[in-house]
Amino acid sequence: MLTIAMPKGRIFAEALELLQKAGYTLPAEFAESRKLMMEVPEENMRFILAKPMDVVTYVEHGVADLGIAGKDVMMEEERDVYELLDLKISKCHLAVAGLPNGRMPQIAPRVATKYPNIASSYFREQGEQVEIIRLNGSIELAPLIGLADRIVDIVSTGRTLKENGLVELEKIADVTSRLIVNPVSYRIKDEEVDVLVCRLSEVIPQ
Ligand SMILES: Nc1ncnc2c1ncn2[C@@H]1O[C@H](COP(=O)(O)OP(=O)(O)OP(=O)(O)O)[C@@H](O)[C@H]1O
Ligand SMILES: O=P(O)(O)OC[C@H]1O[C@H](OP(=O)(O)OP(=O)(O)O)[C@H](O)[C@@H]1O
Structure with missing residues (x-):
């Protein structure tokens, strides 16, 4: 069995x-x-x-x-x-997203995500040092309310990003x-x- x-x-x-x-x-x-x-x-x-x-x-x-x-x-x-x-x-993909024109601060930019390991290795490979803020859902809220400068999350139709005024900045991987x-x-x-x-x-x- x-x-x-x-x-x-x-x-x-x-x-x-x-x-x-x-x-x-x-x-x-x-x-x-x-x-x-x-x-x-x-x-x-x-x-x-x-x-x-x-x-x-x-x-x-x-x-x-x-x-x-x-x-x-x-x-x-x-x-x-x-x-x-x-x-x-x-089918969906993992991406970095943020507010349009939202700059990454030079010192300790914050990235909210359900995927702390994926996010930290991605930014490490980019040579950027970031603070990871782990959330369990509604990740798109984080940049809106000022908890984070970027998010790393799943994008499928793109509707959640759009309805929250966020834009996809970089694709990390297909899923x-x-x-x-x-x-x-x-x-x-x-x-x-x-x-x-x-x-x-x-x-x-x-
Ligand atoms: N919007 C989406 N469209 C398509 N596939 C998705 C989407 N979001 C997540 N997935 C895929 O489906 C899997 C399960 O997602 P799902 O949202 O059902 O579980 P979850 O994130 O544990 O949710 P919850 O904690 O709300 O139950 C993810 O691991 C991912 O591979
Ligand atoms: O591009 P879209 O089609 O809008 O899909 C993307 C959304 O779907 C997932 O969230 P989910 O619905 O699992 O809710 P969650 O915030 O509780 O993780 C993912 O975390 C995004 O928020």
């Missing part, structure tokens, strides 16, 4: 659709239920539902064999998991969701994992 950690939230629906397209029959209540663990004996699979940032933790600890996680999450922390497939769902696997599961359940990978590969959007 394979245990798969699914991310709650916006990736969930797209990931579920991909699994269904790949021919997996999943219970109808899966999308609506509040249950966090569900067995699908006919498919010899078990699903757990986790916060997107936590999926990789379940997989790394081996309590889930596989998981679906955004590339942003994979970039933020180096973890002991393998990336098997780019599922090409939940899509990935199928990840625990290294030990990959070794001992290789046949089951390979079947899933093959079936998903055939339905990944181009």
Whole structure:
């Protein structure tokens, strides 16, 4: 049996659709239920539902064999998991944004973000020393209220930036969701994992 950690939230629906397209029959209540663990004996699979940032933790600890996680999450922390497939769902990108004409102060510019490691390595590579302010959401608020000079955040349609009068300044990286696997599961359940990978590969959007 394979245990798969699914991310709650916006990736969930797209990931579920991909699994269904790949021919997996999943219970109808899966999308609506509040249950966090569900067995699908006919498919010899078990699903757990986790916060997107936590999926990789379940997989790394081996309590889930596989998981679906955004590339942003994979970039933020180096973890002991393998990336098997780019599922090409939940497309977005990581970017630096700020107020139009908002200058970076010479001394200790502040950058608000949910991704402190990505942001600090990005600015380090640019040769800029910044103070990172970690937030958990509504990142676009930070420059508006004077908490930060820049933000590093996900941009998809650009609507959140636009509606808050911010502009994208630099793109950091493209982001899509990935199928990840625990290294030990990959070794001992290789046949089951390979079947899933093959079936998903055939339905990944181009
Ligand atoms: N606006 C977006 N459009 C497309 N994909 C996005 C967008 N924002 C985030 N993502 C991708 O979806 C993943 C999960 O984002 P989501 O907002 O569902 O989770 P979260 O940030 O943990 O949210 P919350 O804490 O509000 O539940 C991110 O890691 C990223 O890969
Ligand atoms: O370019 P857009 O299509 O507007 O999408 C980008 C927004 O989506 C995400 O926020 P989310 O909705 O997850 O809310 P959050 O602020 O709680 O992270 C991200 O952090 C941006 O704020």
